[in-house]
Amino acid sequence: MSLLELRDLHITYRSERGDVPAVRGVDLTIDPGETIGLAGESGCGKSTIAGAVLRLLPKETLIEGQVLLDGEDVYQMRPGELRAVRWTSAAIVFQGALHALNPVQRVGKQIAEAILLHSTQSKKAAQDRVGDLLERVGLPANRARSYPHQLSGGQRQRVLIALALACEPKLLIADEPTTALDVMVQAQVLELLAELQRDRGLGLLFITHDLSVLTSTCERLAVMYAGRIVEDGPSHDVFGTPEHPYSAALTRAFPTIGDHASRMRPSGLAGDPPNPANLPSGCPFHPRCDRAVDDCSVADIELRPLGIGRHAACIHIPTSGGDDGE
Amino acid sequence: MSDADETLDVAPTTFSPRAFRWQRRRASAADFWSRFRGDRLALLGLIVLLVFIVMAIAAPWISPKEGLSAVDSIDNPTWAPPGRGYPLGTDNLGRSVAAQFVWGSRVSLWVGLSATVLTIAIGAAVGVTAGFFGRWTDATLMRLTDWFLVIPFLPLAIVLASVLDRSLRNVVLVIAITSWPGTARLVRAQVLTVKQRLYVDRARALGANRAHVIRRHILPNVAPLILANLTLAVPISILTETTLAFLGLGDPTRASWGKTLEEAFNAGAISRNAWWYYVPAGAGIVMVVLAFTLVGRAIEEILDPRLREGGA
Amino acid sequence: MRARFVAGKVFGALGTFVFVLVFNFFLFRVVNDDPTGKLFRGRNLSQAQLDRRRQEFNLDGTKFEQFLAYLKQTVSGNLGDSFLSRRPVTTEIREALWPTIALVGTSTILSMLIGIMLGIAAGWRRRSKVDVGATSFAMFTYSVPDFWLGMVLLAFFAVRWPWFPTGGFEDAGSTATGLSALLDQAHHMALPCITLTLAYIGEYMIVMRSSLLDTVNEDFLQLARAKGLRDVAVRRRHAVPNALLPVVSLSALNFGYVLSGAIAVESIYSWPGIGQATLEAIRGPDFPMLQGLFLLFSASMIIANLAVDLLYGLLDPRVRGR
Numbered sequence: 001m002s003l004l005e006l007r008d009l010h011i012t013y014r015s016e017r018g019d020v021p022a023v024r025g026v027d028l029t030i031d032p033g034e035t036i037g038l039a040g041e042s043g044c045g046k047s048t049i050a051g052a053v054l055r056l057l058p059k060e061t062l063i064e065g066q067v068l069l070d071g072e073d074v075y076q077m078r079p080g081e082l083r084a085v086r087w088t089s090a091a092i093v094f095q096g097a098l099h100a101l102n103p104v105q106r107v108g109k110q111i112a113e114a115i116l117l118h119s120t121q122s123k124k125a126a127q128d129r130v131g132d133l134l135e136r137v138g139l140p141a142n143r144a145r146s147y148p149h150q151l152s153g154g155q156r157q158r159v160l161i162a163l164a165l166a167c168e169p170k171l172l173i174a175d176e177p178t179t180a181l182d183v184m185v186q187a188q189v190l191e192l193l194a195e196l197q198r199d200r201g202l203g204l205l206f207i208t209h210d211l212s213v214l215t216s217t218c219e220r221l222a223v224m225y226a227g228r229i230v231e232d233g234p235s236h237d238v239f240g241t242p243e244h245p246y247s248a249a250l251t252r253a254f255p256t257i258g259d260h261a262s263r264m265r266p267s268g269l270a271g272d273p274p275n276p277a278n279l280p281s282g283c284p285f286h287p288r289c290d291r292a293v294d295d296c297s298v299a300d301i302e303l304r305p306l307g308i309g310r311h312a313a314c315i316h317i318p319t320s321g322g323d324d325g326e
Numbered sequence: 327m328s329d330a331d332e333t334l335d336v337a338p339t340t341f342s343p344r345a346f347r348w349q350r351r352r353a354s355a356a357d358f359w360s361r362f363r364g365d366r367l368a369l370l371g372l373i374v375l376l377v378f379i380v381m382a383i384a385a386p387w388i389s390p391k392e393g394l395s396a397v398d399s400i401d402n403p404t405w406a407p408p409g410r411g412y413p414l415g416t417d418n419l420g421r422s423v424a425a426q427f428v429w430g431s432r433v434s435l436w437v438g439l440s441a442t443v444l445t446i447a448i449g450a451a452v453g454v455t456a457g458f459f460g461r462w463t464d465a466t467l468m469r470l471t472d473w474f475l476v477i478p479f480l481p482l483a484i485v486l487a488s489v490l491d492r493s494l495r496n497v498v499l500v501i502a503i504t505s506w507p508g509t510a511r512l513v514r515a516q517v518l519t520v521k522q523r524l525y526v527d528r529a530r531a532l533g534a535n536r537a538h539v540i541r542r543h544i545l546p547n548v549a550p551l552i553l554a555n556l557t558l559a560v561p562i563s564i565l566t567e568t569t570l571a572f573l574g575l576g577d578p579t580r581a582s583w584g585k586t587l588e589e590a591f592n593a594g595a596i597s598r599n600a601w602w603y604y605v606p607a608g609a610g611i612v613m614v615v616l617a618f619t620l621v622g623r624a625i626e627e628i629l630d631p632r633l634r635e636g637g638a
Numbered sequence: 639m640r641a642r643f644v645a646g647k648v649f650g651a652l653g654t655f656v657f658v659l660v661f662n663f664f665l666f667r668v669v670n671d672d673p674t675g676k677l678f679r680g681r682n683l684s685q686a687q688l689d690r691r692r693q694e695f696n697l698d699g700t701k702f703e704q705f706l707a708y709l710k711q712t713v714s715g716n717l718g719d720s721f722l723s724r725r726p727v728t729t730e731i732r733e734a735l736w737p738t739i740a741l742v743g744t745s746t747i748l749s750m751l752i753g754i755m756l757g758i759a760a761g762w763r764r765r766s767k768v769d770v771g772a773t774s775f776a777m778f779t780y781s782v783p784d785f786w787l788g789m790v791l792l793a794f795f796a797v798r799w800p801w802f803p804t805g806g807f808e809d810a811g812s813t814a815t816g817l818s819a820l821l822d823q824a825h826h827m828a829l830p831c832i833t834l835t836l837a838y839i840g841e842y843m844i845v846m847r848s849s850l851l852d853t854v855n856e857d858f859l860q861l862a863r864a865k866g867l868r869d870v871a872v873r874r875r876h877a878v879p880n881a882l883l884p885v886v887s888l889s890a891l892n893f894g895y896v897l898s899g900a901i902a903v904e905s906i907y908s909w910p911g912i913g914q915a916t917l918e919a920i921r922g923p924d925f926p927m928l929q930g931l932f933l934l935f936s937a938s939m940i941i942a943n944l945a946v947d948l949l950y951g952l953l954d955p956r957v958r959g960r
Contacts (some may be wrong), residue, residue: 084866102858103956478935481932596793597797600796
């Protein structure tokens, strides 16, 4: 059974100024031990998916389709069941650059809280386990007594990884875990995640705007644009021979080290990501696409098969599903 | 926030900057009004305020001033409940409570507004100076502000009012002296954020002098905050004026709502069950203060994008 | 490091107190060159009596000599004699202190507790019925002058329905001791205490609510929820401890308001505390008494601020240093 399965997932945020479709029909499957990268610019809906898996989005958000964790639909669960699967079936590695840790609580207590919540261990046993977890992510056990502000960015990220491992989930969702870390630390964190994934046979959904990070960590890649997956397939194929013009632009746009702006917006890609509340007609990428033809502004293209385990949603891909992707 | 954009956008456009600016301002005023109109409570507050302002201005025509004088009221019945001839009854000296209410609104509104303007002027001056010049100017002014923040404002107002003569002007002065520090802190913080934005540096690099930078770049960006603060500070001024008058520190020669309450209390209106003597003035204060608060909150919400987005 | 934090705060408080001492001199002897001149008004005071008051209040000599005399006297704990009662100001204040501490203390604690709880309920469920109700209540009580609220409560609950005494500290001629005296005093304190509590609940509620609203979108709350914590636990363990911080720092400021409110409310209920004493001193005007009261009010504000700063350090690890 798959660890996680998204079936035709639609997510629409509700606001006073109208509905904002953030995710518009996404299918995604993660099997045990598999690593999948989800890439795209900010606002493409990738972080919304992370929130949707554990049902963390605002109450009024409209969710259509299915989110199956270990085969069970998260959105059909009763509150108690939902709390029980949170952090045990899937856990999220939050972004350390944000205020993901409670600033007035020692980090050890925050990790222990998750352990005590989902097991019947004694406080003492939980504390020992916190020490083990911290050591596993490369921090001294006595760091448990630190407050978040006493840690560096990299250390905080390690704490968040330890926290995600606290209840031994089978699936980790890493939401931009390396953003705002310097390159050296970024590499260390990536290596740690890869190592943990191998050791424990974890499923890993790795979400980032930085495609270069994904190729080294993930077997499969999915590229998102305007709430949809526009291309997916084995990592080195998508990266080596991108078929969708958007993925192609992303791969061309390897970030220049140290240049923040070029990371946030891939070079060679004119214009801004579209406003989800007001998407262009047809293929939402057409205003920025260098291969756009007249039909692109009318025809909304679904994913088309493209060889083994590969899909892309572009008008230039033959509908018959030829093997020109290889 | 549109003001911030404006300064950025002026350079590359081919319009004359002045015409462009006015166009922007008109557009943002229209936008402001359409948002404000959407807030029913704020609209209600605005209407209440207008009614009271008209009443204050028209006091001499609504109610002759003689009604306030004990000498002129000597033949009137005392402690008369509301009824014919005395819409709100009379007090212990036979004076019309309605006349006191109408005339009292003048003092409350006048003191509330002018004290607030003075408060904001002092606070903004201190805040802009401290925030813009920084370093020791900032350190000194903020130290002073902190000291003033710690001094309890009513006792200070009482002491000031006791050593000064009792006049309306001094009441205004006392309120301003005791309540500027909050505004100063707020304005300083805003000036600091504005200063950090690129274009001030750019303007300075281009050789603009300080007065120009303050007038053209700092003030336009601090103004919305000051405006919101102004509306929210009026209630505090009105309540302080009322309290000072109630404690006998107001202008003894003028009817004000606080003074009416003091006289009602001292004349024993409560034990006589003469509710008509002390209810109107109190209700007037509550309505005016509430109205200002509603309007001020709406303005603040419109001007502060963070509040507007929040919580969705 | 912790000692340094505490020492810094204590030092700052002392600095503020020195400022207050200087400012006090400025208020009474510079703003108005000779405040005793006002004593002439409507009172039959001989020139000799007036001169004695001037001398008592250190108004002779140059401003610098006056300042030294004032400083020497004040620092040695002598605040002079009251112009009205001719008794030492310190004695007058000491007698009025206890009723005010009881009244202000009780109502501060009550309004804080109720206000914070209402604020949590309102802020956690924005735009719910609880939120709308609590916010309207807060805006209304904020608009009501505290002394007028006192008058209305007095009219209803002491005159119309005489459930509570109309004023005073205890029943006239009461010889009761022990528990029954305490109960009698509590009965007398009820209405002024309810007045002050009602008047200041709103402030705490509003601050707590907006502070919690600032917190609800924090990532650490998302994380706490993702861990599988119940909503109540997320609120109690993570949201509230963080949202309380601004409330704590504002409570010192609020303490000043309650203290001020007590001046007018005490006079409504003839509660024999500092507020009553202030009102009598205003009527004098009794300058030594006003000066002593002003110093007392300022000192209690400084102490409240210091206490809040230290409490803040205890609650927020980021403040007390690494």
